[in-house]
Amino acid sequence: MKINAERLEFREINESIRAAGKKATLVGCCGQRFICAGMADVSVTIEGVPGNALGAYLNGATVTVMGNAQDAVGDTMNGGAIIVHGNIGDAAGYAMRGGRIFVKGNAGYRAGIHMKAYKEKVPVMVIGGCAGSFLGEYQAGGVIVVLGLRCGDGKIVSNFPCTGMHGGKMILRSDCRDVTFPNQVSARPASADDMSEIKGYVSEYCRLFGEDEAAVLDSPFTVITPDSSNPYKQLYVAN
């Protein structure tokens, strides 16, 4: 069912999606927040620019954005998938604890901040382009993958990645020679075991966005995990 969002505020949009059943297409979206918040059993395609906190608390639904998304995509999401065919703003996947976020382009600051995992709940965020500063800040669990495609001269990740990281895993498609990591994480080249895991994320990304899988995989990958023998100390104050 097609829903014209042009004159609707966010409550009305979410009510219309719930009324639509299993599948809905939202057109003319312009900044309405909380779209699909908490939704479980629906597949929604969005044209236009959805507002902040798209798919907050998402609980199993699939949300596809044909262009860019704003800040806090998938805030505290629990399950499901958010697929963005453009770029995303700051703090994507804030405290997400399940489900998957795939972004074709770039992410802003603090992607994956405080991502966490518990038992079978392991959230995954794949960023096709480059990521802003503080990637994976306070990451406690889950997997963050950055592919660095179409970054041009830019770095795959900007300043201060993994600040306060104490759990989970980050995978960067780079040898990371120009990336400075904090002392409490360790970075290593991907092993054969890592590569079989990475292949899964990459092939899903390539299937969604029509990228050449072999070409994407033909690159060094670096895996970053917290170093439990050297736990996190604060960035700003030395105590």
Add this chain to the structure above:
Amino acid sequence: MEREGKIRIPSGCAIAAVISREGDRMTGESIVSAMKPMHDRSNGLGGGFAGYGIYPEYKDFYALHMFFDCRDTRKKCEAFLKEYFEIVKSEIIPTRNIPQITDKPLIWRYFVAPLKSVLADKQLDEKEFVARTVMKINTETDGAYVFSSGKNMGTFKAVGFPEDVGVFYRLDEYEGYSWTAHGRYPTNTPGWWGGAHPFTLLDYSVVHNGEISSYDANRRFIEMFGYKCTLQTDTEVITYILDYLIRRKGLTLTEAANVIAAPFWSTIENKSDEYEKRKLKYLRTVFPSLLITGPFSIVLGFDGGLMALNDRLKLRSMVVGEKEDKVFIASEEAAIRVMEPYAENIWSPSGGEPVIVEVKEGKF
């Protein structure tokens, strides 16, 4: 009502801006619409706009926009102004009465030039004298407040949602080469007309989303140079800091940005360009008290241009887009799409990275 210092109010805010590099003049309608999708970022306690290039017929005169609490205050203030200024025009700023905007003060504007004899006597340049007069009125005249004091520009602000404030001030009837806008969600101070953004001094205007944590350190420093922070509002101190650094100290916009959103020492240390490294160290060392910490995204309007800047940790959002000669800046991409559905090169500047857009030489 209770004013600043008597009450603390627990934010969000919305900012937007547009500029034509060719100096083409746009009505205020588009910037007012840009605020609509960001409605929820404000709470109705303040909205405002600044337009540049809106008074071409009086471009050589300072446009003083003023609030008065009553007729007596206005008379008293006008008598004061007449002693020091030639007033070429004084009028009520036209407004539309709409139910969304209530309790309006008396709102006037004066196009003035300081008397040459006064400037000679005080041995001050024109801008400094106007700045001091604004400070004097705002601190010493109860019930009077100058909320705009630049040439060929003006700010318009009120208590209400920004989209209503724009209608109230009839911004569709003005044309400017650049506009900035703000929707307020006050965090610490009560919402009253003077406390809405933009905050201005001379042709500088600032709209700000955030809440800086260095307010008092910044205030103590800037007040040593004759600035008086009357509103306990962080945006006011940002405005004065920028006036001090750019007009009085002669820093470039980028240098001023490097002072208020200075890079971390570790970031400076990693710079490969030795000259840049030395310069950044110098600026941090000379102006440590003007480092602004805590979240902010601001747009500074000035004669002939705009500068957008985020705090160095980028704790607030900011998006920039372009279309032909126009550049759009906003807290959210949605606001840019309202102004220009086909905006291109949408990107988010990094923390501490100033985005400076100027109108071409001779076009404003």
